[in-house]
Amino acid sequence: MNHLAFPTVSLRCLPVWRRNLRVWRKLSGPALIGNFGEPLLYLLALGYGLGSFIGNVSGLPYIVFLASGIVCTSAMNTASFEGLYSAYTRMAIQNTWGGMLATPLSIDDIVLGEILWAGTKSLISAVPILLVAAALGAVHDGYVLGVLPVVFIIGVCFGAMALVVTALAKSYDFFIYYFTLVITPLFLVSGVFFPLSGMPDAVRIGAQLLPLAHAVDVVRPLMTGQPLPSLTLLYLLVPLLYAAGAFWLATTLLRRRLIS
Amino acid sequence: MLCDSQMQPERVVDARGLTKRYGAQTVVDNVDLSIRRGECFGLLGPNGAGKTTTLRMLMGATPPSAGELNVLGFPIPQQARQMHQRLGVVPQQDNLDPDFTVMENLVTYASYFGLRGAALSQRIAELLTFANLDAKAHAGIGALSGGMKRRLTLARSLINDPDVLILDEPTTGLDPQARQLIWQRLRTLLAQGKSLILTTHYMEEAERLCDRLVIIDKGRILVCGSPAELVQQHIEPHVVEIHGRGMDEWFNVVGQQWVQRSEYAGETLFCYLSDERLLLNALCERPELHFTHRRANLEDVFLKLTGKELRE
Ligand SMILES: Nc1ncnc2c1ncn2[C@@H]1O[C@H](COP(=O)(O)OP(=O)(O)OP(=O)(O)O)[C@@H](O)[C@H]1O
Numbered sequence: 001m002n003h004l005a006f007p008t009v010s011l012r013c014l015p016v017w018r019r020n021l022r023v024w025r026k027l028s029g030p031a032l033i034g035n036f037g038e039p040l041l042y043l044l045a046l047g048y049g050l051g052s053f054i055g056n057v058s059g060l061p062y063i064v065f066l067a068s069g070i071v072c073t074s075a076m077n078t079a080s081f082e083g084l085y086s087a088y089t090r091m092a093i094q095n096t097w098g099g100m101l102a103t104p105l106s107i108d109d110i111v112l113g114e115i116l117w118a119g120t121k122s123l124i125s126a127v128p129i130l131l132v133a134a135a136l137g138a139v140h141d142g143y144v145l146g147v148l149p150v151v152f153i154i155g156v157c158f159g160a161m162a163l164v165v166t167a168l169a170k171s172y173d174f175f176i177y178y179f180t181l182v183i184t185p186l187f188l189v190s191g192v193f194f195p196l197s198g199m200p201d202a203v204r205i206g207a208q209l210l211p212l213a214h215a216v217d218v219v220r221p222l223m224t225g226q227p228l229p230s231l232t233l234l235y236l237l238v239p240l241l242y243a244a245g246a247f248w249l250a251t252t253l254l255r256r257r258l259i260s
Numbered sequence: 261m262l263c264d265s266q267m268q269p270e271r272v273v274d275a276r277g278l279t280k281r282y283g284a285q286t287v288v289d290n291v292d293l294s295i296r297r298g299e300c301f302g303l304l305g306p307n308g309a310g311k312t313t314t315l316r317m318l319m320g321a322t323p324p325s326a327g328e329l330n331v332l333g334f335p336i337p338q339q340a341r342q343m344h345q346r347l348g349v350v351p352q353q354d355n356l357d358p359d360f361t362v363m364e365n366l367v368t369y370a371s372y373f374g375l376r377g378a379a380l381s382q383r384i385a386e387l388l389t390f391a392n393l394d395a396k397a398h399a400g401i402g403a404l405s406g407g408m409k410r411r412l413t414l415a416r417s418l419i420n421d422p423d424v425l426i427l428d429e430p431t432t433g434l435d436p437q438a439r440q441l442i443w444q445r446l447r448t449l450l451a452q453g454k455s456l457i458l459t460t461h462y463m464e465e466a467e468r469l470c471d472r473l474v475i476i477d478k479g480r481i482l483v484c485g486s487p488a489e490l491v492q493q494h495i496e497p498h499v500v501e502i503h504g505r506g507m508d509e510w511f512n513v514v515g516q517q518w519v520q521r522s523e524y525a526g527e528t529l530f531c532y533l534s535d536e537r538l539l540l541n542a543l544c545e546r547p548e549l550h551f552t553h554r555r556a557n558l559e560d561v562f563l564k565l566t567g568k569e570l571r572e
C-alpha cells in the first residue's frame with residue numbers, strides 16, 4: 001500500500017461528518033456557549049476598553065476593526081480544537097476511527113469527514129459572533145454573508161493542520177506546544193488586534209505566507225463594507241493550499257499510524 | 261503447518277504463509293488458514309500468541325509482512341473495502357460510541373455502510389430483539405452492563421447482514437449467564453449459514469462452538485482440527501488431578517505405575533492415563549489425598565501444547 005498517495009476524495013466522508021454533527025447536536029448547549037463565550041468577551045472588553053483609548057484604526061472604530069479579526073480567530077481556534085482534542089479522543093481514546101475502519105470507510109474518508117466537520121464547527125462558532133457584532137453596529141450589511149464561506153475555509157485549513165498534529169501526537173499534552181508555537185504567534189501576526197502595516201517588513205511579508213492573515217484581509221472588508229482586495233480569490237488560495245497540503249500529510253501519517 | 265479442509269467447499273478465508281513482523285519480532289509466523297463457509301473456526305492461544313494480529317490481517321486492518329490472503333474471494337488488503345461490505349467485526353476492545361444511545365450507535369454504524377431508511381429501521385428492531393436489548397434502545401452506553409455492551413457490539417456487527425463474522429474474545433469478562441446467551445446467539449447465526457471466526461480463552465466455549473480450531477503459540481500454528489479430534493489425537497483420555505499431604509512420596513512409590521504422563525501445576529498433580537481404574541482404586545485407600553477424575557478435554561490439550569507456565 002502506498003502511504004504517500006494523495007487521498008481519495010469521496011462522498012463516503014459524509015457519514016463521518018454526520019456522526020460528529022449528531023454528537024454535537026446532543027451536547028450542543030454547553031459546547032455552544034464555550035465556543036463563542038470567550039471570543040465575545042475579547043470583542044467586548046478589548047473593543048470598548050482598548051477602543052476608547054485607541055480611537056480609529058485603519059479608518060474604522062476599533063471594535064469594528066476588531067470584530068472581523070475575532071471572527072477569524074474564533075474560526076481558527078474552534079477548528080484547531082476540534083482537530084486536536086476532539087479528533088484525538090475519537091482516534092486514541094474511544095477508538096471511533098478503528099470502528100469505522102472495519103466498515104467500507106477508509107482513512108481518507110475519515111480525514112476528509114473530520115476536516116469538513118472542523119469547517120462546520122468554525123461556521124457554528126462564527127455565526128453568534130457575527131450576530132452580536134451586528135447588534136453592536138460593528139457590521140456593515142451588504143456582503144456580510146460572504147464571510148461565511150471564508151470562515152468555512154479557515155476551519156477546513158486549521159482543522160486539516162490540526163489533524164497532522166493529532167496524527168503525530170502521543171497524548172493530549174502534545175497539543176499545548178502546537179498552540180504555543182504555532183497558533184498563538186500566528187494569530188498575533190495576522191492583523192487580528194492591530195493592522196500589520198506598523199510591523200517590520202520581515203514580519204509583514206512572513207505573515208503573507210501564513211494562512212490566517214489572508215483570511216482576515218478578506219473578512220474585514222466583507223464585514224465593514226470596505227472595497228475587497230483586488231486579488232481576493234488569490235488570497236483565499238493560500239489557506240486552501242495549506243488545507244490541501246495538510247489533508248495529504250494527515251492522511252499519509254494516519255495511514256502509517258493506524259494501518260501498521 | 262497447514263490447516264486445510266479435506267474436501268473443498270467454498271472457502272471464506274484462504275491464507276498462505278501469512279506473516280506479520282513488528283520490527284525484529286515476528287508476531288504471526290507463516291500461518292496457513294483455510295476456513296469454510298458456514299463453519300465456526302476458532303483461534304486459540306496464550307496471551308500474545310498473535311490471535312488479534314491474525315484477525316486484524318484478515319479484516320484488512322493491518323497489511324501482512326508476507327504471505328497471500330483472500331477473504332470472501334477478495335485479495336486483502338488490496339480490496340478490503342469491498343470485503344468490508346460483507347464482513348462483521350466484534351473487536352477485542354469495545355469501541356461503542358459513548359455519546360450515543362444504543363439506537364444511535366446502530367443507526368450511526370449503519371450509515372458507514374450507506375444503510376438508511378425503512379429497511380434499516382426494520383433491521384435495527386430485529387437486531388435489538390436478537391441482542392435482548394429492546395428495553396435499552398434509548399439508554400446511553402454508560403448505563404449498560406458489560407454483557408449488554410458486548411451484545412450491542414454483536415448486534416452492531418450484524419447491521420450489514422454479513423457473511424463472515426470476526427469475533428475477538430466475544431465473551432471475555434462476562435458472567436456465565438451472559439456468556440450462555442452469546443453462545444446461543446452465535447449458534448443461531450451459524451444456523452443461518454454465517455461463518456464465524458473467533459478467538460477465546462475459554463476452552464469450553466471453543467469446545468462447544470467451534471467446528472474446527474487452531475492452537476497458536478508465538479505466532480505459529482501448533483495443531484488444527486475439530487475439538488474432539490484434537491483431544492483424541494493429542495492426549496490420554498483420562499485425567500486425575502491429585503493434591504494432599506504425602507502425595508509426592510505416594511506417587512513416586514505407588515501411583516506412578518498406572519500413569520502415562522504427569523505434570524505439576526502449582527501444588528496439584530495432573531495425571532494423564534488411558535485406564536484410570538487401578539489408580540482410582542489405590543487413591544480410594546488414601547483418604548488424605550484429594551482427587552478428581554474427569555475425561556480429558558480441550559484445556560488439557562491446550563496446556564500440554566503450550567505449557568503450564570504463565571506467559572507474560
Ligand atoms: N502494533 C503493534 N506494534 C508492535 N507490537 C505489536 C503490535 N500489535 C501487537 N503487537 C505484539 O504482537 C504480539 C501478539 O499480539 P496479539 O494482540 O496479536 O496477541 P493475542 O494473541 O491477541 O493476545 P491476547 O490473548 O492477550 O489478546 C504481542 O507480543 C504484542 O505485543
Ligand SMILES: [Mg+2]
Pocket residue numbers: 311312313352428
Ligand atoms: Mg487479542
